[in-house]
Amino acid sequence: MQIMTPDIGVDKATVAEILVSVGDTVAVDDSLVLLESDKASVEVPSTAAGVVKSISVALGDEVHEGTVLIELEAEGAAPAAEAPKAEAAPAPQPEASSVEPAPAQQAAPTSASAVVDVQVPDIGVEKATVAEILVKVGDAVAVDDSLVLLESDKASVEVPSTVAGTIEAIEIQAGDSVKEGVVILKVKTAGTAPAAEAPKAEAASASASVKTEAASQAAPVQTGAMEIAVPDLGVDKAAVAEILVAVGDTVEKDQSIVVVESDKATVEVPSTAAGVIKAIHVTLGQNVSEGIALVTIEGQAPAQVAVTAAAEAPKAEVKAQPASAAVQPAAEPVQQQGADKLTKAQNEANAKVYAGPAVRKLARELGVVLSDVKASGAHARVMKEDLKAYVKTRLSAPQSAPAASSAVQSAGLPKLPDFTAFGGTEEKVLTRLQQVSIPQLSLNNFIPQVTQFDLADITELEAWRNDLKGGFKKDGISLTIMAFIIKAVSHLLKEEREFAGHLSDDGKSVLLRNEIHMGIAVATPDGLTVPVLRNPDQKTIKQIAVELGVMGQKARDKKLSPKDLQGANFTISSLGAIGGTAFTPLVNWPQVAILGISPATMQPVWNGQGFEPKLMLPLTLSYDHRVINGADAARFTNKLTKLLSDIRSLLL
Structure with missing residues (x-):
């Protein structure tokens, strides 16, 4: 027998993969061929059991409904006879009146256990796309539980179960095009009473619908x-x-x-x-x-x-409604519902995001703005899993997040003027990382920040690094000057503990941390991120160099976990060899200080008798003036320059 391309909802599709070979034995519903269109990837199942006799298509072929894919030699008459029966079952459907329920919603024969086909109901359009499958095999469902989310160009619809039971099999895939009568899944049910009730309600509503349409036309x-x-x-x-x-x-x-x-x-x-x-x-x-x-x-x-x-x-x-339903005189705004935690503006923003009804409802209940959620579904559709992942990330984020949000609102800038008369504008959307950084950066408006500048002579340190880096390179380790700076700063922070502390909420004390966890700013294609190096004061230069390499790669590969970004009490930001002479880094609240490193340059330095060429490293220390005085900052950078000019002092 021939296995042909079914109705896949598109005019044509490409053969992306052939899943069987000549001589293979296949069972009913085993996948034979993977087809791909610009809308979906679909595995074509076998409609019979048997042995693959020949394959009529090749990779890359374009096929359409009715194209022969596989020639199958049936193993026996029984499997071949079952398929026509299954296909013939819905055949009486066209004879039913417009107010009768679909065959899938009729009661199964009374028995201790039965498998009921749940079909696509009349959704008011010729066909729709399976946007999301809301259940899996083995799930227990009740009557009216949502099973599948269908989408057309007019509406997103969740198809409910007409029976209570356990999901036996799922007959469709995400991206499939389906129409009325197509079997969605099979439900194994112990009783058929619930299945018999649903058609009554639907028949009553359908009858009412017909009457209303007739009245409207007349x-x-x-x-x-x-x-x-x-x-x-x-x-x-x-x-x-x-x-x-x-x-x-x-x-x-x-x-x-x-x-x-x-x-x-x-x-x-x-x-x-x-x-x-x-x-x-x-x-x-x-x-x-x-x-x-x-x-x-x-x-x-x-x-x-x-x-x-x-x-x-x-x-x-x-659902069946009373014939004389009273019209409400007024409607309450959705914000008055107890489960809705979004403002009117946020609900308005959510309406513009591509997501299904269940996702929108969950977002309202959780107070999530959907534009903040990274979508993983087709055509940038936000899925339930995306929403749950976003909420999980927010719950594991530092407690300062709510304060950041309110700070942005209270310190908001006025709206931009209209630039139409001046040549217009072109919008470039910020990356997700840049967008989420804005609230944190805006907190800097509330910090009275001062910056201290200094220069460190790293001539001998750089010479020592050059002697060491060859051996490190053989071990696959990149030894940069940053490893030495981190070691020197972590050593200094044990003496100058206020620089790694936090101003208390009441502004009456400084909270001194018992450990040092250092944030290291890393530039990525999506923007700046700050992973945290744990306890650098307890590690060797080699260990720090290894962790710097791992951290930087994870940041660029977007594999940093929320824990990797939390707990820092001091930050270092380096421009490396990019360029510039100096910059003023922003204190990263709730920290009180940050060290900026600019590219080192050779400069003439007076030694008392003449000028000597020295490799000078620009240092910029920005600090919260409520906690740190100018004299404290000058003392800190002075100590740091001495440590870097003679790294051996760390051993004393």
Whole structure:
């Protein structure tokens, strides 16, 4: 028998990998070929058990629905007979009336245990893409638990389970294109009562939907101002996630005007008339329910403005509603809900981020701005795992994070002027690392900072380093002058403990740390990061050199953990050989001091009788003047220059 390309939701796809060879024995559902399009990667399963007789495609071939992929010689009649039965089962579906449930939602025969096929319900569009699979094999699910997130160009929809049981098999993959009737997964259930209840509710809602549509079509046509109201969304209330029109806009019939969002679906509400928007009656974040006026339109439309959600919202999620549901006189803003921890502005920002309803709901409950979360899904889609990883990182971050956020708000600059008249602008988005650094850097506005400059004679130290670096290089170790500077500074910090301390919250004392943990600024393609070197005072020059190399590589490879960035009580920032003569580094709160290192240069130095060429290293010590006085800073840099000019003094 021939195994052909199924309907994969695109016109054509490329053969990316052939997973079997001639002579292989395959079972039903074993993957045969991996196909790739610009939308998804799909493994094509075998529809029968048997032996691979021939392979009709090659790597790189473009195939479409119906293209022969594999020639299979069936092992026996039984497996081959099962597949047609399974395919034939949904066949009676076209004969069902428009208000009857899909075959997947009908009750299975009464038995102690049964496997029920859960199919794609009528989602109001011809096909949709599987954006996220919310369960895995072995999971226990209840009736109405969300199983799969589907997306079309109009809505994101979570498909609920019609039965309670255990996931037996998942028949689709993320990125697959599916349509009504396609089997999503198989659920093993011990009882069939829940499966029988869901069709009743859906049949009732579908019947009501048909009646509403008939009433709408039969209504007379009127002109003038009319209100477009919230249609039956299948839920008690939903939040306004986005307003797609403005007063004065001209809209066509069926054009989307508002995006509303519930726990189960994100739905674009269409206009039931063509005309001009005269007024908008809702705001972002507002909770609305069926019958609430959204906008007023001047134009021509059916007098009956109640709209069914059949074209936008999935019928599978519509629940039976009382026929005489009362219209709420007003809606409360979403911020008043106990679970919502976001401001109106933050909800507005979240509406612009590509994410599913479940992710948006979780973000509201956790108080997360989705634009801060790094997206890993297709087309920059934020997944649940991304949100959880972001929250985990924030929870393990230093406790100063909330203070940083409030500091930025209170010290905010005015908005930029309009540069249109001066040639305009081009936007270059900051890297994620740069963006998250802004709150921490802004804290420097609250530190009365002074910078002390000095020069260290490192002529002999550099000569010694050159003698040593050959041997270090044989061991794969890069010996830089930074290793010696770190050792000298850590030695000095044991004497001058205030420089590695912290100003107390009440401003009445200095908290002296018992250990030295030194932050070392590292430049990466994404921006500056500061990993922490632990207890350098207890390590040799060689150990420090090894850890510097490891730390720098981890920073550039983006493999630093949150723990690698925490706990520093002094920082060193070096420009290395990049250039410049001096700079004033910013104190990294809650620290009180930071040392800047600029490139060393040969300079003439007076020895009392004449000038000698000396390799001089510029040092800049920035410090919090509330904790450290100018005399203290001058004494610190003076001691450091002596240590660097004769490193042997560390042994005394």
